[in-house]
Amino acid sequence: DTGVSQNPRHKITKRGQNVTFRCDPISEHNRLYWYRQTLGQGPEFLTYFQNEAQLEKSRLLSDRFSAERPKGSFSTLEIQRTEQGDSAMYLCASSFLGNEQYFGPGTRLTVT
Amino acid sequence: QQQVKQSPQSLIVQKGGIPIINCAYENTAFDYFPWYQQFPGKGPALLIAIRPDVSEKKEGRFTISFNKSAKQFSLHIMDSQPGDSATYFCAASEPSGYALNFGKGTSLLVTP
Numbered sequence: 001d002t003g004v005s006q007n008p009r010h011k012i013t014k015r016g017q018n019v020t021f022r023c024d025p026i027s028e029h030n031r032l033y034w035y036r037q038t039l040g041q042g043p044e045f046l047t048y049f050q051n052e053a054q055l056e057k058s059r060l061l062s063d064r065f066s067a068e069r070p071k072g073s074f075s076t077l078e079i080q081r082t083e084q085g086d087s088a089m090y091l092c093a094s095s096f097l098g099n100e101q102y103f104g105p106g107t108r109l110t111v112t
Numbered sequence: 113q114q115q116v117k118q119s120p121q122s123l124i125v126q127k128g129g130i131p132i133i134n135c136a137y138e139n140t141a142f143d144y145f146p147w148y149q150q151f152p153g154k155g156p157a158l159l160i161a162i163r164p165d166v167s168e169k170k171e172g173r174f175t176i177s178f179n180k181s182a183k184q185f186s187l188h189i190m191d192s193q194p195g196d197s198a199t200y201f202c203a204a205s206e207p208s209g210y211a212l213n214f215g216k217g218t219s220l221l222v223t224p
Binding site (some may be wrong): 004006031033035040041042043044045048055056058083088093099101102103104105106109 | 157
């Protein structure tokens with residue numbers, strides 16, 4: 001399968017713990033995006049990388065959130081001191097230069 | 113605020129019917145308008161996309177109609193099948209091409 005992959009698929013954590021998600025984009029895609037989707041809503045943009053450079057961050061990305069894309073390959077999204085409001089599906093997408101973004105299956109986060 | 117407004121919230125059609133989902137936007141800088149299909153527990157899958165230089169685009173049973181002056185676009189699904197039952201999202205982005213702005217989604221049920 002050469003699509004976008006995300007791990008883990010599900011994560012349950014207690015409030016206050018740190019969590020980290022990984023995204024592996026489609027090979028040769030130089031753009032990588034993170035979105036958050038809550039129940040009954042469309043995905044909301046969080047941040048965007050072109051190669052290893054993080055070029056844009058949404059105001060939704062609080063100081064507790066950090067994303068990296070070392071060497072312009074896979075990316076990680078870390079949430080520190082999780083809160084119940086962080087419970088959501090975290091989606092990763094990738095594209096090659098243009099607009100067509102291909103999404104992974106997502107990581108479902110539940111904060112108890 | 114929601115930059116792309118989508119309607120209806122839910123839709124039920126019989127097999128063979130033609131469901132129509134509508135979206136409207138205000139930002140005239142938007143120049144890329146994709147539609148995504150999402151099944152429960154999965155990431156959104158790109159169905160079809162259009163740019164403002166054309167008024168209609170067809171791919172298989174899916175058609176996008178675009179009205180630039182009205183700032184509206186819609187998705188038509190021809191000869192709908194029960195397997196088309198899913199949530200559909202419209203989106204839009206600016207020429208800089210990174211953040212997709214999604215509608216809230218339409219839950220489609222196609223009955224046998």
